[in-house]
Amino acid sequence: MGADIFCTPKIYETTFFETRQFLxxxxxxxxxxxxSLLIPKRHVVYLTELTSGEINGLxxxxxxxxxxxxxxxxxxxYNLSINAGEHAGMVVNHLHFHIVPRSDKDPLQGKLIEFYHMLNNDRGTWSKEVPKEVERLRKIFKYKPTQKRLSQ
Ligand SMILES: [Zn+2]
Incomplete structure (x- = not known):
């Protein structure tokens, strides 16, 4: 278990779905x-540390x-990406997969360099829409958050 935020109960504040192995x-x-992010519950830093079972879980x-x-x-x-290591923009030292929905309406369409610059430098912005989106997703996924500590 690591000391990062993904290994604390706080991560459940914005979780909208979980399986046995992933959030x-x-x-x-x-x-x-x-x-959004897909995060293995077990503390690992790099993709190569996942077991075959966890790859299937992904x-x-x-x-x-x-x-x-x-x-x-x-x-x-959608875009799926990993920032592996500090100089690739990894901010939380626990493996996570960024998933970003894309459409012809999104403001970064046709701006691939700007898109990855923002993603790799943690340049997104919090707004009061964030908790609303979490609630909306929880309804869609019929998910009730648990507060139990990640224990693997
Ligand atoms: Zn961790």
């Missing part, structure tokens, strides 16, 4: 509305989350 969490500073949570999540943001496309 789906709304990003508190989204670069685009809908920007596919499982993606299959469970993506269709309804894309629909929730009126989107049919």
């Amino acid at each position: 789906a969490v709304y990003n508190i500073r989204p670069v685009i509305r809908g920007h 596919k499982e949570i993606m299959a469970a989350v993506l269709p309804r999540w894309l629909k929730a943001f009126d989107s049919d496309s």
